[in-house]
Amino acid sequence: xxxxxxxxxxxxxxxxxxxxxxxxxxxxxxxxxxxxxxxxxxxxxxxxxxxxxxxxxxxxxxxxxxxxxxxxxxxxxxxxxxxxxxxxxxxxxxxxxxxxxxxxxxxxxxxxxxxxxxxxxxxxxxxxxxxxxxxxxxxxxxxxxxxxxxxxxxxxxxxxxxxxxxxxxxxxxxxxxxxxxxxxxxxxxxxxxxxxxxxxxxxxxxxxxxxxxxxxxxxxxxxxxxxxxxxxxxxxxxxxxxxxxxxxxxxxxxxxxxxxxxxxxxxxxxxxxxxxxxxxxxxxxxxxxxxxxxxxxxxxxxxxxxxxxxxxxxxxxxxxxxxxxxxxxxxxxxxxxxxxxxx
Numbered sequence: 001x002x003x004x005x006x007x008x009x010x011x012x013x014x015x016x017x018x019x020x021x022x023x024x025x026x027x028x029x030x031x032x033x034x035x036x037x038x039x040x041x042x043x044x045x046x047x048x049x050x051x052x053x054x055x056x057x058x059x060x061x062x063x064x065x066x067x068x069x070x071x072x073x074x075x076x077x078x079x080x081x082x083x084x085x086x087x088x089x090x091x092x093x094x095x096x097x098x099x100x101x102x103x104x105x106x107x108x109x110x111x112x113x114x115x116x117x118x119x120x121x122x123x124x125x126x127x128x129x130x131x132x133x134x135x136x137x138x139x140x141x142x143x144x145x146x147x148x149x150x151x152x153x154x155x156x157x158x159x160x161x162x163x164x165x166x167x168x169x170x171x172x173x174x175x176x177x178x179x180x181x182x183x184x185x186x187x188x189x190x191x192x193x194x195x196x197x198x199x200x201x202x203x204x205x206x207x208x209x210x211x212x213x214x215x216x217x218x219x220x221x222x223x224x225x226x227x228x229x230x231x232x233x234x235x236x237x238x239x240x241x242x243x244x245x246x247x248x249x250x251x252x253x254x255x256x257x258x259x260x261x262x263x264x265x266x267x268x269x270x271x272x273x274x275x276x277x278x279x280x281x282x283x284x285x286x287x288x289x290x291x292x293x294x295x296x297x298x299x300x301x302x303x304x305x306x307x308x309x310x311x312x313x314x315x316x317x318x319x320x321x322x323x324x325x326x327x328x329x330x331x332x333x334x335x336x337x338x339x340x341x342x343x
Contacts, residue, residue, distance in 0.1 A: 001184055002063035002076075002153040003047065007126070009058035018044045020210040021058070031180050031187045033201035035194055041210035042190045043275075048080050049188065061188055062153055071306045078147035079156040084139045086131040086253060088273050093127040117145040120179060134342075137168045139233050145177065153188040155180070161196065173200055194234055198222070206230050212218050228333035230258050231326060237290065237301050239326070246296060250327065256338070257326035260290070263302035274319040282310050293318075307323045 004026040004166040011019040019041040021118070026032045030332050034042040047053040049060055051072035059066045067075050086095050096114045105113075118124045121141045130138055140160060147155055161169045177200055180187050191197055196206045198218045205215040206229075214226040218234075225231035225239075232238045240258045244250030277293035284306070291310060302318060310316065327336045 003026050003061075004154055004186055004188060005059075005061040006045065006049075007059040009045070009048065010056050010061060011048060011053060012056045019048070019221070020209050021309065022210075022212055024205055024215060026186055026188060026214060028186055029184045031202045033197040034188060034190045034207060035192065035197040035204055036207035036213075037192060039209075039295060040207040042192075042207050043158055044210075045207075046079075046158055046190050049075075050077060050156055051075055071319065076153040077156055078152040078154075080143055080160045082159045084131070084143045084163075086139060088131050088140055091128055091130060092134070092142055094175070095131070095142055096127075096149055096263075099146055100128045100149055113149040113151065114145075117148040118235065120148065120182065120275060121145050121175075136164050137172055137205065140164065140172055140278045141175070144176070148179070148183070153186065155185050157189040158190055160189075161191075162193075169196075173331060178201070178281055186300065195236060198212070198292075200235065200247050224335070225326065226335055227258075227329050228255065228257070229257050231328070231335075235259055237303060240300055240330070242300070242328075243297050244264060244327065248297060251272065254329045255328040255330050255333075257328060258320050259324065260301045261302040262324040263300075263304065264318060265304065265308055266319060269323050272319040273322065273325065274317055275281065276315055276317050279312050279316055281312055282312055 008026050009018065009019060009022045020043055026244060036042050036046060040110050044053060048055050051070060052251065055068050058067055060062060061067065062075055062077065087098065090098065093114055096117055098112045099111060114155045118127055123141055125133065127140060134142070143161045144161070161172055164172060173196060189200060201218060203215060203217055204221055206213045206221065210231050215219060221230060221234045225234060228241055237260045240260065241255050242258070244254035244256040245252050247256060249256050258293060275295060277295040279291060279293050281292040284289040288303055289306050289310065291304060293302065294299040328334065329336055
């Protein structure tokens with residue numbers, strides 16, 4: 001196991017800058033999630049770490065070794081891709097053993113590592129089967145097993161759950177977390193799904209247009225977003241962003257952010273901000289309901305318990321606790337003091 005460091009790393013494809021001065025450190029044993037929309041540079045960063053893409057500027061270190069010029073096989077890392085890429089004619093055992101045999105690992109050691117990986121991933125009853133005889137989740141566990149048997153310094157995972165259905169994604173991400181905690185292997189995990197990021201990462205690194213926007217524990221990114229992009233990207237449903245002047249909370253150049261789950265009904269006291277909005281659509285979610293409302297020409301989304309009886313086309317009074325308000329600079333989107341200046 002080893003720490004992973006991106007020391008001011010950039011990657012250019014011709015004139016296009018895919019990763020711009022990426023500077024981050026992943027301590028030994030941490031599970032770091034790289035998250036962002038398509039084209040943000042997260043997969044390119046992972047591929048540079050794996051040795052599948054060259055580095056244009058800066059250095060990548062695994063432990064205390066600069067690995068820029070090392071081949072993928074020399075970096076002592078294992079990568080799990082979106083595609084399972086299993087050999088269809090081989091058994092589960094042989095799929096797990098294939099890489100080790102190519103590395104000329106001894107037969108006894110191959111057997112030990114494969115059997116241990118099969119035990120950890122609960123694949124023992126399946127080692128004699130072919131991939132076509134496995135479910136999608138079982139195939140993904142075999143793909144994870146191929147990485148585990150190498151006993152690498154780090155795991156790299158590039159959207160490994162994207163081919164699974166919703167129920168299996170939840171199950172498999174829990175299995176990945178349990179596995180990583182058990183092995184203690186430094187892991188970088190790439191996804192565009194912020195729910196995966198929030199539920200899995202010790203820390204989350206949010207990227208946009210090749211630039212690292214913010215890095216920190218999930219709770220920090222949720223409660224203290226560095227800018228409007230992080231504020232909207234982290235959290236589901238996304239944060240409402242409204243002109244601060246609309247709620248008489250700031251100047252024309254400020255935005256106020258309100259998370260849908262922090263909005264309540266009824267006029268509040270002096271520690272709450274109250275406003276009226278017209279209900280347009282109500283979505284029933286079982287234990288909650290999503291309210292789509294119009295606040296003087298601006299869309300507002302609220303997430304409230306089902307106990308409230310809400311009718312479309314009615315006008316309702318909403319309130320938000322002062323401490324749940326977020327403030328941003330309108331021109332550049334950067335977070336400013338969380339408490340508004342006018343109360």
